Amino acid sequence: MVxxxxxxxxxxxxxIHSLSPSRLEIIPSALLIVDHQGKINTIVKLEQSTSSQQLxxxxxxxxxxxxxxxxxxxxxxxxxxxxxxxxxNHAPQYAQRGLGQGMHILDWLSKITFPNEAKFSDPVYxxxxxxxxxxGFLRQGITTASYYGSVHTEATKILADICLEKGQxxxxxxxxxxxxxxxxxxxxxxxxxxxxxxxCISHVKSIDPEGSLVNYVITPRFAISCDEETLRGLGDIARxxxxxxxxxxxxxxxxxxxxxxxxFPQFGGSEADLYEEFGLLGKRTILAHCCFMDRHExxxxxxxxxxxxxxxxxxxxxxxxxxxxxxxxxxxxKIKVGLGTDSGGGFSSSMLDxxxxxxxxxxxxxxxxxxxxxxxxxAEVFYLATLGGATVCCLExxxxxxxxxxxxxxxxxxxxxxxxxxxxMVEEDDTLETVFEKFIMTGDDRNVxxxxxQGKCVKGQRAAETLNEIx
Ligand code: GUN
Ligand code: FE
Numbered sequence: 487m488v489x490x491x492x493x494x495x496x497x498x499x500x501x502i503h504s505l506s507p508s509r510l511e512i513i514p515s516a517l518l519i520v521d522h523q524g525k526i527n528t529i530v531k532l533e534q535s536t537s538s539q540q541l542x543x544x545x546x547x548x549x550x551x552x553x554x555x556x557x558x559x560x561x562x563x564x565x566x567x568x569x570x571x572x573x574x575n576h577a578p579q580y581a582q583r584g585l586g587q588g589m590h591i592l593d594w595l596s597k598i599t600f601p602n603e604a605k606f607s608d609p610v611y612x613x614x615x616x617x618x619x620x621x622g623f624l625r626q627g628i629t630t631a632s633y634y635g636s637v638h639t640e641a642t643k644i645l646a647d648i649c650l651e652k653g654q655x656x657x658x659x660x661x662x663x664x665x666x667x668x669x670x671x672x673x674x675x676x677x678x679x680x681x682x683x684x685x686c687i688s689h690v691k692s693i694d695p696e697g698s699l700v701n702y703v704i705t706p707r708f709a710i711s712c713d714e715e716t717l718r719g720l721g722d723i724a725r726x727x728x729x730x731x732x733x734x735x736x737x738x739x740x741x742x743x744x745x746x747x748x749x750f751p752q753f754g755g756s757e758a759d760l761y762e763e764f765g766l767l768g769k770r771t772i773l774a775h776c777c778f779m780d781r782h783e784x785x786x787x788x789x790x791x792x793x794x795x796x797x798x799x800x801x802x803x804x805x806x807x808x809x810x811x812x813x814x815x816x817x818x819x820k821i822k823v824g825l826g827t828d829s830g831g832g833f834s835s836s837m838l839d840x841x842x843x844x845x846x847x848x849x850x851x852x853x854x855x856x857x858x859x860x861x862x863x864x865a866e867v868f869y870l871a872t873l874g875g876a877t878v879c880c881l882e883x884x885x886x887x888x889x890x891x892x893x894x895x896x897x898x899x900x901x902x903x904x905x906x907x908x909x910x911m912v913e914e915d916d917t918l919e920t921v922f923e924k925f926i927m928t929g930d931d932r933n934v935x936x937x938x939x940q941g942k943c944v945k946g947q948r949a950a951e952t953l954n955e956i957x
Contacts, residue, residue, distance in 0.1 A: 579830025
């Protein structure tokens with residue numbers, strides 16, 4: 487069941503969001519009216535001192551009056567940013583984060599990951615871990631996630647149910663695995679894999695018919711674990727289900743690329759040609775990692791309008807890529823790119839950590855490319871975590887930044903309160919831009935005071951009111 491509509495709200499306070507990869511807009515004082523359905527009705531920039539005359543003028547522009555809305559005035563040190571978009575996240579790996587660091591991808595999958603994911607055959611276990619996972623990511627301010635489930639149909643349905651119950655915007659997909667996997671952890675056959683995928687799609691459509699929060703994502707794990715019949719069948723399903731996205735792993739590591747080429751020699755080592763042949767590349771495709779991209783791969787991904795999920799932590803810790811993706815080249819070539827925590831492959835569920843690691847990795851690439859691929863700025867990594875991710879998920883018209891007509895997925899960030907151990911040390915003469923930079927570089931989930939999705943508070947003091955509204 488989709489939650490009932492909430493109350494109209496008005497936020498008054500500083501707002502920071504991206505307009506483009508390099509353009510960060512910092513509004514010292516804004517008024518944002520969010521309607522009952524969670525859509526941003528009005529945004530007005532206010533003078534620093536919010537006179538009642540200015541508020542009246544703002545309300546005159548909207549169909550609301552001040553007494554019809556809940557007014558949320560941000561406290562000193564607080565500001566609003568869009569919710570984070572995690573473009574690549576393995577939900578069943580939530581309990582194995584940090585294990586097997588430094589291992590090469592195929593060894594890590596067979597020794598650590600497959601035995602762990604096999605446990606999701608038990609729906610009780612799946613509910614327990616997925617509840618912790620979705621709550622954990624919400625706490626980090628991740629308002630949208632593109633989740634890989636396990637191979638199991640029942641557990642994948644449970645994951646979709648939990649996202650909807652907890653109000654997280656999500657893509658959810660059952661992993662398709664028909665070969666090169668343990669007998670105890672794979673689909674029974676290609677036919678079975680495709681039938682179960684259709685069943686999961688029907689389930690997601692039945693719980694959220696409009697796709698307003700949760701949608702299906704077709705998820706061939708990677709070419710190594712799928713035979714041709716499965717890949718082709720999934721391409722057909724993608725063609726027939728335009729509201730479903732597609733996701734897979736792409737040019738992640740040498741070991742994976744060599745094995746893919748051995749299994750599919752006809753594509754001459756091009757994963758772009760391989761997935762395109764099976765009808766799996768297009769505007770709605772999210773390609774995880776993309777660490778090794780020659781000119782041909784780059785050109786196909788751009789032309790076919792696929793998005794890249796850049797996972798800077800797992801690229802450096804698991805997989806054997808040990809090399810971060812060429813993000814500067816993606817941005818220069820107008821290839822859609824966002825950030826992924828990857829869950830098990832890395833060690834952190836924090837998009838702030840992902841942003842920092844994206845900066846570090848990009849600076850290493852700048853040195854390695856002798857200055858050609860410039861490192862990423864604070865504005866750019868913030869874009870990747872918000873509007874860039876929304877674009878990768880084809881949700882840029884709905885979320886990722888604040889604009890009239892968009893839905894309100896936002897975070898109230900607090901930077902005062904060092905008594906609670908918040909690391910961000912704000913000084914009185916800091917500009918808002920400096921406070922923001924300190925938050926990005928030193929903040930953590932304690933700074934994420936409130937989380938809103940579609941206008942409803944899902945974390946923070948007002949979350950209890952949301953529960954009342956739904957009840
Ligand atoms: N390739 C196939 N499956 C996986 C996975 O679970 N994690 C990573 N990082 N790469 C993969
Ligand atoms: Fe992954």
